[in-house]
Amino acid sequence: MQSTSRSKWLILVICMCLLGFSNGRELKDRHKSRHILYNHTLATILVEYASAVYLSDLTELFTWTCSRCDGWTKGFEIIELVVDIQHCLQGFVGVAKNLNAIVIAFRGTQETSIQNWIEDLFWKQLDAHYPDMPDAMVHRGFYSAYHNTTIRSAIIDAVERAKEVYGDIGIMVTGHSMGGAIAAFCGLDLALKYNSQNVQVMTFGQPRVGNAAFASYYSKIVPNTIRVTNGHDMVPHLPPYYYYFPQKTYHHFPREVWLHNIGFGSLVYTIETICDGSGEDPNCSRSVSGNSISDHLTYYGVEMGCDESSSCRIVMDPRLLGYSNRDSTGNLILSRDPAAPLLKLNTEFDNQGKPVKL
Template sequence: MPWQGNSNSLSRRSAIPLTSLDISTLAPYTQLARAAYCPPSRIKNWGCGQACNAIPGFQPTIMGGDGGAVQYYFVGYWPSQNSVVVAHQGTDPFNAFAVLTDANLFLRSPSQALFPGLPSDISVHGGFLDQHEITATVIMAEVKRLLATKLSNKVILVGHSMGGALAHLDALSIRLQMPLVQLKVVTYGLPRVGNPAYAQYFDLMVPDAVRINNQRDVIPIIPGRSLGFQHTHGEIHLTTATQAVACSGTDNAVDAQCTIPTVPNIFVGNVLDHLGPYLGIPIGTIYCY
């Protein structure tokens, strides 16, 4: 299936329409990303409303964050998929501290302690690195514990907005520390995370990754490529409320159905599209019910 992150399958065409089956299989990951906006008190017993109800049987094991200085997050076990799940809250536009964190966009090298063996030419958004460093150690420890106790070898990472960037960084850190683990990454409204060297390396190390953009959302086009940033592969662009295409390459600026031609600059975008709905499912703090 083209949206599963196999860039080779997309090499002959710029954009491939997704089938209704492709679209329906994305819904559980969207609900997990939606659940990440709910406070830990509601995640603890998996009582976060519609998002939690959509994933029956999910077993959250650790959760944290305050929704501001530290984005909400949770780790748990998804029995039907025999997978460990890591989910991060994204940027809450109503929380000034989180917005300012996003503004810290200077590129810098990640820590070798969290990313052992990472090539020295790789640089990442400084604000995302700061947030990742706060939770990386505790999340990594819980992932390792769950993989061992549940006899699993699969980790699914999801997130919206900055939460997607944190999911990317968690995935790369896990890959470098546990190279045999199967990783799947699904993000929504993902901003650019790092430089071209980062994008190329991530694509090599985490091939099963998709980033879903909703219509005229402006967040996926920032930080700008002129600032030294580049997207990873796996773009899925929701062209309407019910239709989507899988776009080849990284920053696909060629096909009119992909994000960059649709939103060439922030002045023609719609920030409300950042909240979705993502094929019928909205994501954000106000949708935790």
Template sequence: MRLCSVVGMGYDWKKQYGFIILFLSLAMCAASAEIDRKTAICEYNRTKALNLVEYASAVYTIDDLSLLSWTCSRCKGLTKGFKIHTLIVDVQHCLQAFVGVAENLDAIVIAFRGTQDTSIQNWAEDIYFRELDLHYPGVIDAMVHSGFYAAYHNTTLRERVFDAIQAIRQARSDLGVIITGHSMGGAMATFCALDLSANYGFKNVEVITFGQPRVGNYAFALYYNAYVPLTIRVTHAHDIVPHLPPYYPLLGEKTYHHFATEVWIFRVAVGRLQYEFERVCDGSGEDTSCSRSVTGNSIADHLNYYGVYLKTEDDVMALQNSSNGQTLGLGCKTRSLWERFPAMAQE
């Protein structure tokens, strides 16, 4: 068993919390003796993850003008200087994404907005979509969640994202491509990365998602990792969404199955203090010593990654849903996938 290397940490954990790390290391080693692990396949760059989570947060902004000028309240910090090229808004399906250039990352950054709803009930409803056969080059037995698939493939997002990338690359062919998203935005980032890699021949596409759900079965996970190995899927403590749709071992390869590589942020209590640590999980996608080792029952953990808030501002949402049910700006009233893609829902 080998854990991926972690780079860009920026501080000395061992010096400050040496005794805690020693305790955790012994516990992890004991657990690893009982689990048949695969070698992790992607290096975790913490600095890059901290950059990308800010983009995943900024894409929740409803004010389109502040996004286009990159002056929104979340358009600061590590994303300062980002040049947005295209803002994509699909009002009918309540979807949003942007494409632009991050000079500090030497990359085109694509960010997809996640669901604006935080209802456990709606998430529970959304998992009961039928699985869809994936018809991609060379794929065998891969199936995907039809609702998440439709959110990317059956809307305006796919075409406009590709057009924006091509337009940027005509002037800047040296740039890489990094895709991010939180929650359902992470699911769309997954399909975007695979589409660019498998159907359009893009090389070395990077993906970092936060709190995304499972999107396909085991065959899909293998296929995805073969085409998009530079993928980090960050999970946080008891975040409910990475546990959905549920993983059923008795269904074998037919069950939903995460792809690698997961990085699990978890908390350890020492007396009255709590410390957060990050663990790079194995290459299976379903490491039972990472997020699968705990119950997924927290919305609060879903809305906060690395201390960054990932949701549309409550006061703006309240304004949207007032005034006789009218919506303002880029918001929407339809929240669950059942409402947005009724034809894809399981009957």
């Protein structure tokens, strides 16, 4: 009995020491860094936006009445919702008054295709030069998803309209998985347009998007960036990083915050390690094997993924057609005036008739 009691106390002491070491390292990293400080509360807010953007019911999303549109994000005002059917992309722009910021979120890879997408990333090579940066190379697919689709023009337009009404408030860009990669290119684009002090990027489970030259360039332009990784999430390990080809391989930009568990038995704690400024800290997520899809699909206890299994299928109430604009390829933009009253569809109307399937 006495031996069991001593064992429990020993485990507790070990856990406390590990926590103390982690917290001490966090303060040290913060002191040395010129990057934005990691804010746990902000992360738990932005992860809810990164989750909500996956939803296929455009009515609930545009009116911000979905089950995921609650909690920390309650009262968010959508300004623009863009669905690029042609490339299976989705994103939104709105204003979060509790953050005093414009929030932009991008959807990640659909769950039905995530396995094929991950397999493809294992073999993906750097294949596109970043404009005006001769040594910087990026993933062509991620770059094109933002720059060569309907996404960019819709996002820029919505941000401009929001600033006309709300003034020079901050911009926060987020996304999960592939949505995090698109968010990075969007954040870089907006930082060049509105300056880095006004733009903040926080992504979850983001893959690598470029080489070391691009990572260095990115971190100078968008220093207010946090990449959150979780446990053994396999996506942040992709495309692969080869330490013996540092200039030729994919390379993460800083700063990573790694969520992982420590402890033994029932005494397990999740800690948040703030990693070094290299982008490839060997003591963070790179210290473990990236072999988990489940770690990729949950961040801070929030489900990250689509609500329907069918790829790129969306649902919309007929009453929203007056707010929509569709191009010749079927891509859809739902837009509202930021200065106008919030759109509200009452429950009685929502339960009448059948929604439009697109």
